Amino acid sequence: MVIDAIYSILNVETLLYMSVALVFGLIVGALPGLGPVAAITLILPVTFGMDPLLALTIMVCIYKSSIVGGSVTAILINTPGEPSNIATTFDGYPLSRKGQSRKAIQAALFSSTLGDLFSCICLIVLSVSLVSVVLKFGPVEMFWVMMFALVLTGLLAESSLWKGLFSMGLGLLLGTVGLDPMLNIPRLGVFDIMGRMEGIELVPFLLGLFMVAEVLTRLTESRKNNAQSNQDDSSEQASSSNRSDVLLGPSLKLTELKESFKAFLVGIGIGTPMGILPGLGSIAANMLTYTTAKKLYKNNSSTGKFGEGALPGVVAAETGNSAVVGTSLLPLLTLGIPGSTVGALLLASLLIQGVSVGPTIFETNAQLVYGIFVMLIVSSVLMCLYGLLLVKPLVKIFKFNDAIVFPVVMVIAFMAVYSTNGRLFDLGIMLAAGVLGFIMRKTGIPLAPLTISFLLSTMIEVYFRRSIQLGGGDFSILFHSGISQALSITIAISLIFMIFMTIRRITKRTGDKNIAG
Amino acid sequence: MNLGIGVVGLLVGVYIYFVIIPTTTIIPPGVKAPQYISIDFMPKLWTLICIISSLGLIIQSLLAIRKVNFQYVIQVIKDNALHLKSSTFSFIASMVVLIVYVVTLPYLGFIINSTLFLMVAMYWFGYRGFLKISFLSIAITLLCYAFYVYVLNANLSV
Numbered sequence: 001m002v003i004d005a006i007y008s009i010l011n012v013e014t015l016l017y018m019s020v021a022l023v024f025g026l027i028v029g030a031l032p033g034l035g036p037v038a039a040i041t042l043i044l045p046v047t048f049g050m051d052p053l054l055a056l057t058i059m060v061c062i063y064k065s066s067i068v069g070g071s072v073t074a075i076l077i078n079t080p081g082e083p084s085n086i087a088t089t090f091d092g093y094p095l096s097r098k099g100q101s102r103k104a105i106q107a108a109l110f111s112s113t114l115g116d117l118f119s120c121i122c123l124i125v126l127s128v129s130l131v132s133v134v135l136k137f138g139p140v141e142m143f144w145v146m147m148f149a150l151v152l153t154g155l156l157a158e159s160s161l162w163k164g165l166f167s168m169g170l171g172l173l174l175g176t177v178g179l180d181p182m183l184n185i186p187r188l189g190v191f192d193i194m195g196r197m198e199g200i201e202l203v204p205f206l207l208g209l210f211m212v213a214e215v216l217t218r219l220t221e222s223r224k225n226n227a228q229s230n231q232d233d234s235s236e237q238a239s240s241s242n243r244s245d246v247l248l249g250p251s252l253k254l255t256e257l258k259e260s261f262k263a264f265l266v267g268i269g270i271g272t273p274m275g276i277l278p279g280l281g282s283i284a285a286n287m288l289t290y291t292t293a294k295k296l297y298k299n300n301s302s303t304g305k306f307g308e309g310a311l312p313g314v315v316a317a318e319t320g321n322s323a324v325v326g327t328s329l330l331p332l333l334t335l336g337i338p339g340s341t342v343g344a345l346l347l348a349s350l351l352i353q354g355v356s357v358g359p360t361i362f363e364t365n366a367q368l369v370y371g372i373f374v375m376l377i378v379s380s381v382l383m384c385l386y387g388l389l390l391v392k393p394l395v396k397i398f399k400f401n402d403a404i405v406f407p408v409v410m411v412i413a414f415m416a417v418y419s420t421n422g423r424l425f426d427l428g429i430m431l432a433a434g435v436l437g438f439i440m441r442k443t444g445i446p447l448a449p450l451t452i453s454f455l456l457s458t459m460i461e462v463y464f465r466r467s468i469q470l471g472g473g474d475f476s477i478l479f480h481s482g483i484s485q486a487l488s489i490t491i492a493i494s495l496i497f498m499i500f501m502t503i504r505r506i507t508k509r510t511g512d513k514n515i516a517g
Numbered sequence: 518m519n520l521g522i523g524v525v526g527l528l529v530g531v532y533i534y535f536v537i538i539p540t541t542t543i544i545p546p547g548v549k550a551p552q553y554i555s556i557d558f559m560p561k562l563w564t565l566i567c568i569i570s571s572l573g574l575i576i577q578s579l580l581a582i583r584k585v586n587f588q589y590v591i592q593v594i595k596d597n598a599l600h601l602k603s604s605t606f607s608f609i610a611s612m613v614v615l616i617v618y619v620v621t622l623p624y625l626g627f628i629i630n631s632t633l634f635l636m637v638a639m640y641w642f643g644y645r646g647f648l649k650i651s652f653l654s655i656a657i658t659l660l661c662y663a664f665y666v667y668v669l670n671a672n673l674s675v
Contacts (some may be wrong), residue, residue: 016564021606046669049669049670160519160574160577161553161573162519162570162571162573162574162577163519163570163574165521165566165569165570165573166522166526166566166567166570166571166574168566168571169563169564169565169566169567169569172559172563172566173533173560173564173567176559176560176563180556183544183548183556185542185544185545185548185556186541187541187542187556187557187560188537188538188541188542188560189541209665212615215611215612219607219608219611219641219642220607220608220611252596253552329527344544354570403639403642403643403644404639404644404653406638406642407634407638407639407642408635408657408661410615410634410638411631411634411635411658411661412661414618414627414631415627415631415661415662415665415671418622418627418673419600419669419671419672419673422672422674424619424622424623425589427622428619429618431612431615431616433614433638435612437607443521444518444523445522457559464554464559465553465554468553468554469553472553473552473553478585479634499559499592502577507580
């Protein structure tokens with residue numbers, strides 16, 4: 001089976017698709033604004049007719065390489081392609097200004113690849129051992145595990161507890177639109193087609209939430225800037241000749257690698273476990289590993305102080321955001337719970353392909369799982385190769401005009417949505433979801449809890465109702481087993497703790513204002 | 518802003534709970550009702566989470582702020598008149614363009630509609646030059662259309 005899995009990845013067709021996806025991801029990563037989420041959502045309808053493993057391979061490759069693509073622009077032009085590369089700019093760009101961009105990019109690429117590889121190995125080891133435990137879970141335990149993941153996503157996604165919970169509730173509610181999962185009775189059909197048919201379609205909803213909302217945000221924020229930058233086109237062209245010579249300075253030295261090893265350990269030590277926890281993504285890992293490394297190195301290194309071009313700073317930040325990638329798939333593969341927005345999109349892809357994710361996937365679709373493991377490792381190695389080869393052309397991508405990119409992306413989104421079902425109504429859903437996503441972005445309501453809970457809503461309901469049926473209508477069955485007791489108590493403690501922290505923060509702020517007044 | 522989100526969330530939540538859910542989750546005659554949990558149980562439960570979190574936002578906002586700022590969508594400019602903020606205007610204008618695109622799609626089809634949309638959108642984003650915009654719009658639309666229809670075998674006939 002393992003040999004079959006290796007063969008399913010190491011063949012010409014799959015490697016070709018992987019290469020295209022990796023290059024596409026690098027380009028998307030280098031374009032500020034278009035992140036992995038937008039790219040994966042856009043590619044989702046294209047993967048419909050494909051084999052599930054190939055579809056997942058394409059998406060994971062885009063995810064991984066977009067993080068690396070984002071680091072290149074973060075180092076060279078102080079603009080992180082992804083929010084998860086913000087901490088990379090702190091030392092990457094100063095290194096670049098010192099004329100050591102080659103060193104910084106090599107360090108970022110190697111640390112990303114190694115961090116990612118370590119995380120993937122952890123995923124393989126942990127998922128095989130964890131799944132044997134999870135297989136013993138009944139509907140009650142699964143219900144609590146899912147609720148725990150959801151509450152954690154809601155609480156940790158953003159600073160505001162209430163906004164996180166609101167987003168979670170909204171996602172769960174939207175997920176109930178359509179047919180009742182147990183009785184197949186239409187429910188919440190505000191429009192006939194929504195209630196009487198499958199409910200809210202995944203592809204238009206996700207494309208609207210991420211793609212349309214992103215375009216609307218960019219349009220409202222940067223229209224003036226773009227017009228101005230177009231006027232100054234000639235001056236930019238003049239300066240571009242200076243930017244094109246991007247790789248400056250010497251390569252990485254062995255002594256610098258040795259010095260940065262502690263930063264690498266910090267990166268994998270923090271990033272890998274952070275990937276497992278739902279809600280804590282690569283952005284948090286990038287920042288936390290950087291600050292930890294800064295403290296560990298006492299703000300100093302041979303290449304300079306932190307913030308002024310310290311190579312360990314780049315290594316820590318890049319290892320941290322990449323070490324999240326592998327382990328973020330752990331809850332998805334073993335429990336069917338996506339730990340992040342990208343995880344939610346991967347789950348959506350598998351659901352559309354008819355693959356039921358969860359502990360049973362190791363029994364029913366073992367070849368797919370082993371294929372995923374092989375793919376994760378192969379894609380890490382390929383990502384490093386492509387990263388090194390494509391650094392120069394990648395920077396030119398950054399100069400691509402937003403005025404062309406975003407309208408084109410919109411047209412592709414329209415065609416992608418219409419091609420799935422041939423219904424104009426789906427375009428309406430996409431626009432409505434776009435408005436929702438835009439409002440949520442503007443008001444600071446996190447999108448991740450909404451996406452994850454929208455996808456898990458049906459499963460949570462099924463597990464809950466099966467549990468109650470098992471208990472013969474007695475709700476106390478939800479607290480019978482040790483696991484369910486532990487999980488429910490943890491959820492309650494997390495909620496109380498977060499409410500307490502919120503109240504404390506508000507009272508402290510009000511107190512400060514009174515003193516200032 | 519949080520106060521606004523809380524109030525809107527609360528009102529919409531209450532409306533969904535008391536109006537939408539009861540009128541749209543009805544078991545048709547002849548179908549056996551579920552034994553222990555009604556089919557509107559989960560939608561009501563999730564709506565309650567929205568309502569509670571909206572209330573939380575309202576309380577948090579009332580505790581934290583002293584002065585309500587309505588300048589998120591409207592601003593006062595020099596002539597002392599109220600005007601829509603430029604970002605709000607951009608949002609409304611883009612939504613109008615997008616809605617027009619969807620509404621006219623059955624009449625114009627993907628090729629003409631997308632070409633026109635691209636021309637308008639590129640100009641709106643600040644790209645200038647009629648010939649450049651026209652050429653890019655036509656080329657990109659044809660390329661995308663060909664990719665979906667001939668490579669992915671998708672049906673884009675409206």
